[in-house]
Amino acid sequence: MLIETLIADLSQDPFNPQLNFSVACEYDKHKQIASAVSFYLRTAEYGADTHPALVYASLLRLAKCFEEQNDRQATVSNCILQAIAYLPYRAEGYFWMARFCERQRQYQETYTWAEMGLHNGKSFDAEIDNEYTDYCLLFEKGVAAWWIGRKDEAVAIFNNLLTYDLTPEYREAVVRNLASI
Numbered sequence: 001m002l003i004e005t006l007i008a009d010l011s012q013d014p015f016n017p018q019l020n021f022s023v024a025c026e027y028d029k030h031k032q033i034a035s036a037v038s039f040y041l042r043t044a045e046y047g048a049d050t051h052p053a054l055v056y057a058s059l060l061r062l063a064k065c066f067e068e069q070n071d072r073q074a075t076v077s078n079c080i081l082q083a084i085a086y087l088p089y090r091a092e093g094y095f096w097m098a099r100f101c102e103r104q105r106q107y108q109e110t111y112t113w114a115e116m117g118l119h120n121g122k123s124f125d126a127e128i129d130n131e132y133t134d135y136c137l138l139f140e141k142g143v144a145a146w147w148i149g150r151k152d153e154a155v156a157i158f159n160n161l162l163t164y165d166l167t168p169e170y171r172e173a174v175v176r177n178l179a180s181i
Contacts, residue, residue: 095117155178
């Protein structure tokens with residue numbers, strides 16, 4: 001949908017969380033990050049009591065917006081933690097936090113967040129987060145296991161992952177990790 005049409009619709013219903021989220025996504029798609037952040041924040045505020053999935057998605061997407069700006073680690077972490085606290089039974093937030101920690105080379109934290117997500121995060125929705133799939137947490141746990149001295153566990157996890165229907169990027173990473181162990 002065109003951003004102009006969405007903005008016109010939003011002007012008629014400015015507190016609508018779904019419209020705010022749609023506008024945020026459009027701005028995000030066009031790399032207009034400041035505008036996207038503004039509308040993700042509006043979604044989180046206006047949808048808190050009525051649209052929990054959109055609030056959750058907005059918090060995660062805010063984290064992504066801030067991560068792309070670099071040098072905003074505390075803000076990124078805070079957005080992800082807010083998402084996890086808001087809907088602790090969802091898997092995506094745990095994955096985002098595990099991946100965030102892995103990128104910071106905080107491997108024990110990566111392992112811990114992945115493990116918590118594997119035990120607590122039961123649902124996911126590709127509409128909300130198209131970066132997460134059912135094997136992402138396991139992959140993060142495998143990477144972290146190797147770095148924290150759990151080589152046998154890492155090998156077992158990566159071999160198990162090869163039985164999944166992995167995207168080419170993940171399959172390549174698993175094979176590369178196994179080759180380097």
